[in-house]
Amino acid sequence: MAHRKKCLLKIIIVGDSGTGKTSLMQQFVNKKFTNQYKATIGADFLTKEVMIDDKLVTMQIWDTAGQERFQSLGMAFYRGADACVLVYDITDSKTFAGLKPWKDEFLIQAAPNDPDNFPFMVLGNKSDKENDRRVKKSQAENFCKEINNCCFFETSAKLSTNVSQAFQKIAKAAIKQAASNNDGVDMGDVFGDGAGTIKLNAPAKNSSSDSCAC
Ligand SMILES: Nc1nc2c(ncn2[C@@H]2O[C@H](COP(=O)(O)OP(=O)(O)OP(=O)(O)O)[C@@H](O)[C@H]2O)c(=O)[nH]1
Ligand SMILES: [Mg+2]
Numbered sequence: 001m002a003h004r005k006k007c008l009l010k011i012i013i014v015g016d017s018g019t020g021k022t023s024l025m026q027q028f029v030n031k032k033f034t035n036q037y038k039a040t041i042g043a044d045f046l047t048k049e050v051m052i053d054d055k056l057v058t059m060q061i062w063d064t065a066g067q068e069r070f071q072s073l074g075m076a077f078y079r080g081a082d083a084c085v086l087v088y089d090i091t092d093s094k095t096f097a098g099l100k101p102w103k104d105e106f107l108i109q110a111a112p113n114d115p116d117n118f119p120f121m122v123l124g125n126k127s128d129k130e131n132d133r134r135v136k137k138s139q140a141e142n143f144c145k146e147i148n149n150c151c152f153f154e155t156s157a158k159l160s161t162n163v164s165q166a167f168q169k170i171a172k173a174a175i176k177q178a179a180s181n182n183d184g185v186d187m188g189d190v191f192g193d194g195a196g197t198i199k200l201n202a203p204a205k206n207s208s209s210d211s212c213a214c
Contacts, residue, residue, distance in 0.1 A: 007055065007056075007057045007058065007175070007178070008057075008058045008060055009057060009058065009059050009060065009082045009083070009171055009174040009175065009178060010060050010062065010080055010081050010082050010083075010174075011059055011060065011061050011062065011081065011082060011083045011084070011085060011167075011170060011171070011174055012062045012064065012077075012078055012081045012083075012084050012085070012106070012110070013025060013061065013062065013063050013064060013084075013085045013087060014064050014066075014084060014085070014086060014087070014102045014106055015066060015085075015086055015087030015088055015095065015098065015099070015102055016066045016087075016088065016089070016092075016094065016095040016098045016102075017039060017065070017066030017067040018037065018066065018089065018092075018095075019066065019087045019088055019089040019092075019095050019125055019126075020087060020089065020125040020126060020155075020157045021040070021063050021064065021066065021087050022038075022040050022063050023125075023157035023158070024085075024087065024123065024125060024155060024157045024163060024166075025046060025061050025063045026157070027157045027160050027163045028048065028061070028163050028164060028167045029046045029047075029048045029061065030046075031160070033157055033158050033160075035158075039065065039066075039067050039070055040063055040064065040065045040066070040067075040070065041065060041070045041072065042065060042070065042071075042072050042073040043062055043063065043064045043065065043073050043077060044062070044063050045060050045061055045062040045063065046060075046061055046063070047059060047060050047061070048061065048167075050167070050168065050171055052168070052171050052172055052175060053172075057171055057175065059167065059171055059174075061167075062077065062081075075105065075106075075109035075110075076109070078106060078109040078110035079109070079110055079111065080110075081106075081110050081112070082119070082174035082175075082177045082178045083118075083119040083120070083121065083170045083171075083173050083174035083177060084103070084106050084110070084118070084119070084120050084121075085120075085121050085122075085123060085166075085170055086099045086102055086103055086120055086121070086122050086123070087122075087123045087125055088122070088123075088124055088125070088135065088140075089124075089125055089126050090124045090125065090126055090127060090129070090133050090134065090135050090154060091126055091129050091132040091133060091134055091135075092134060092135075093134045093135055096124075096134075096135045096139065096140070096143075099122065099143065100143075103120060103147065112177075113180075114180070116148065117148060117177075117180075118177065119150070119170065119173035119174060119176065119177050120147050120148070120150040121150055121151045121152070121153075121166065121169065121170045121173065122140055122143065122144050122147075122150060122151070122152045122153075123152075123153055123154075123155050123166055124137070124140050124152070124153070124154040124155070125154075125155050125156065125157060126156060126157075126158070127154040127155060127156045127159075127161055127162075128156040128158050128159050128161070137154065140152055140154075151166075151169050151170070151173065153165065153166040153169075
């Protein structure tokens with residue numbers, strides 16, 4: 001009987017305060033949503049096991065503080081990340097303008113081996129508030145083209161729109177990153193060789209027809 005190797009993916013969620021980072025993580029992991037806002041202090045993570053291409057993968061999802069005064073832990077925990085989710089609020093242009101600084105700071109702090117190919121994903125949250133929209137979808141799509149054609153979803157943590165789809169996608173992108181990093185994560189079973197070795201340049205197992213990079 002084939003033994004199952006562990007695969008742990010570290011995924012960091014960043015973005016301005018109030019965009020819905022905590023809500024997205026809570027919706028994805030616990031299927032819960034609250035209208036009450038409680039600022040995240042420092043950072044916190046939850047784990048969730050997901051099946052990716054028939055393999056069991058543990059996602060360690062780090063929810064971070066958007067408010068600067070609550071970024072007490074610094075950003076040292078960005079190190080070793082396999083993917084980064086950039087969140088803005090479709091009803092607030094300022095949060096969209098904040099994406100680039102968040103991305104740049106992430107790359108400085110996380111210092112990945114290959115920053116040009118690091119897997120990012122952009123989420124335009126609060127898509128249930130269409131009447132209050134301030135950021136066009138096309139603006140976000142153009143921004144994503146500049147980040148190595150990264151994946152983009154509009155999500156609603158409130159209605160659970162596109163939430164699990166987005167996290168599944170970023171997990172797939174993170175698997176590719178972890179494998180190419182050769183960072184000690186045992187990816188053997190993820191790529192199905194059963195031997196516990198990391199396959200560099202493993203072929204991308206992306207069955208989706210989307211044009212984004214992940
Ligand atoms: N309508 C709507 N409200 C949302 C959605 N996601 C989050 N909210 C609300 O937006 C507010 C902020 O959400 P949080 O998830 O706490 O935001 P955050 O990004 O974690 O904020 P910080 O922890 O300060 O960085 C809360 O009142 C949520 O209920 C959504 O998809 N739709
Ligand atoms: Mg929060």
